[in-house]
Amino acid sequence: MIDVRCSDEVRDALESGGPIVAMESTIYSNLGLPAPANGEALDRCIAAIRGRGAVPAVTAVLDGQVRVGLDPAEHPLILGDARKAAERDVPVAVAQRWDFGATTVSASVAISAAAGISVFATGGLGGVHRGAEVTADVSADLDALASHRVVSVSAGAKAFLDLPRTLEYLETAGVPVLGWQHDWFPAFYTRSSGLPVPHRVETADEVARTFANLTRPSSGLLVTVPIPEADELDADELDQVLEDALAECAANGIVGAAVTPFVLERIGQATDGRSVPANLALAENNAGVAADIAVAIAAG
Ligand code: PSU
Ligand code: MN
Numbered sequence: 001m002i003d004v005r006c007s008d009e010v011r012d013a014l015e016s017g018g019p020i021v022a023m024e025s026t027i028y029s030n031l032g033l034p035a036p037a038n039g040e041a042l043d044r045c046i047a048a049i050r051g052r053g054a055v056p057a058v059t060a061v062l063d064g065q066v067r068v069g070l071d072p073a074e075h076p077l078i079l080g081d082a083r084k085a086a087e088r089d090v091p092v093a094v095a096q097r098w099d100f101g102a103t104t105v106s107a108s109v110a111i112s113a114a115a116g117i118s119v120f121a122t123g124g125l126g127g128v129h130r131g132a133e134v135t136a137d138v139s140a141d142l143d144a145l146a147s148h149r150v151v152s153v154s155a156g157a158k159a160f161l162d163l164p165r166t167l168e169y170l171e172t173a174g175v176p177v178l179g180w181q182h183d184w185f186p187a188f189y190t191r192s193s194g195l196p197v198p199h200r201v202e203t204a205d206e207v208a209r210t211f212a213n214l215t216r217p218s219s220g221l222l223v224t225v226p227i228p229e230a231d232e233l234d235a236d237e238l239d240q241v242l243e244d245a246l247a248e249c250a251a252n253g254i255v256g257a258a259v260t261p262f263v264l265e266r267i268g269q270a271t272d273g274r275s276v277p278a279n280l281a282l283a284e285n286n287a288g289v290a291a292d293i294a295v296a297i298a299a300g
Pocket of ligand 2 (some may be wrong): 137138139140256257
């Protein structure tokens with residue numbers, strides 16, 4: 001099993017059974033948000049988690065070490081150039097002593113489970129890519145949700161993915177999908193994809209009770225939180241941007257792990273930066289909801 005180095009604060013919380021919210025590092029690196037929004041996102045998510053009574057625990061591979069919980073002085077290390085580390089890359093990043101392996105959702109969920117952390121917050125989840133019937137491009141995030149006993153909180157998944165198939169995958173994999181005070185699966189920048197969520201929940205206690213009653217010893221659940229109304233973007237405008245970005249990927253042979261960072265960059269450019277504040281707002285909102293859930297789980 002992987003050897004995880006926790007910060008003192010995270011270790012203390014683990015020992016006392018206190019609430020902890022794990023975070024990924026890809027969204028804060030150059031593969032996720034542009035500077036300086038990435039640093040602001042990190043600060044706001046951490047503040048949201050602390051403000052709701054939980055301990056934030058950023059995950060990353062630094063200098064070949066799997067880390068959970070960073071000292072603020074170390075934050076600059078995750079705001080720059082990164083190598084993307086999905087779950088399967090983590091052992092390689094350790095063996096080869098990568099300077100900075102930026103954890104995706106799948107890596108973060110796996111590391112959370114290894115550390116004994118029950119709740120993880122992110123912005124958007126990876127999923128089944130459009131055209132996956134040909135490319136077989138299905139994010140490892142989905143398998144990780146099915147394989148580790150962790151609650152993941154996200155604003156659904158971006159509309160450049162195949163959202164109906166993403167929901168089908170989660171159903172097949174036995175992952176409960178709970179809509180946070182909302183009936184629809186969110187599409188990241190927009191509150192609704194038009195697809196209903198299988199179940200709606202109103203409170204963190206409901207999530208905690210669902211988590212306590214999962215039927216499998218090591219599978220997780222997904223809580224989908226819609227972006228706050230005031231921060232939502234226009235769906236029609238985004239559709240066009242996504243079509244164009246995906247066509248550009250196809251034309252330039254951009255495939256596999258490179259697709260998501262490429263499309264994210266194009267969305268940022270095409271929406272003239274308006275996608276960035278929206279991304280920050282939803283990530284911060286998710287972090288707060290995740291903290292409430294962690295508090296409810298810790299209260300047992
Ligand atoms: N979706 C976003 N922003 C992101 C990602 C996804 O809106 O930064 C990142 C997350 O780290 C996610 C990863 O786990 O991309 C999924 O990549 P892939 O599609 O290659 O599995
Ligand atoms: Mn992929």
